[in-house]
């Protein structure tokens with residue numbers, strides 16, 4: 067974890083779970099209080115709403131049931147739950163694409179945890195948030211993470 | 212990443228790759244210079260030798276080819292490559308079980324990267340190193356990671 071020397075990037079392949087739901091979500095921390103979240107998820111119901119959360123652990127040994135609850139550092143008692151990334155909507159074909167800026171997330175803090183797609187209280191699909199090569203990496207380094 | 216307040220634990224499910232090779236490897240950082248690595252891997256050749264490495268990224272979007280090289284922080288010019296965890300041997304049935312102490316690894320530094328099982332120069336199977344609930348976690352916290 068190298069702080070903000072350059073930007074850091076992460077990726078979650080969300081394909082652990084039931085059915086044909088799968089997607090890729092990328093994270094780029096462009097400034098200390100700005101994390102860009104960019105994703106495409108397929109196989110969902112058309113014109114429906116889902117909630118995206120960062121959950122505590124990345125242990126998918128029992129699928130999405132072993133990743134713990136929505137991540138909330140103990141010291142943060144105010145504001146939204148840290149790991150609550152809000153809702154997104156699908157189009158006619160059951161695909162969702164979204165790109166948003168999050169001012170709460172700090173990428174190094176969520177690396178190794180999991181990203182979960184929820185329908186109401188049900189966890190549909192999840193994936194580990196991994197380090198990826200930075201989009202804006204220093205050309206002299208192989209990998210920005 | 213909470214340093215050494217209690218121990219931290221990680222898990223890699225190595226099942227991305229060709230064939231029927233799969234396994235689970237757990238990491239517990241029990242002291243600043245002691246990380247216990249405990250794993251079982253199945254589906255390998257009987258009585259053969261494999262190399263275990265931590266690779267730079269955890270981006271498995273192109274399987275084990277997109278995880279970068281063996282992890283080696285730029286500032287560390289001496290000693291073994293940081294991510295080189297050495298070799299392990301399988302038994303008659305193509306299963307390997309190992310438990311060892313590593314005095315170089317620092318778990319927070321490898322979370323979100325990948326664990327790769329190599330045969331010679333070939334990457335056979337890999338998985339993201341994720342945060343898991345701590346084995347020795349404080350009973351007041353849900354998760355030690």
Ligand SMILES: [Zn+2]
Pocket residue numbers: 197198199200209210211267268269279
């Ligand atoms: Zn990387």
Ligand SMILES: [Zn+2]
Pocket residue numbers: 122123124134342343344345354355356
């Ligand atoms: Zn945990």
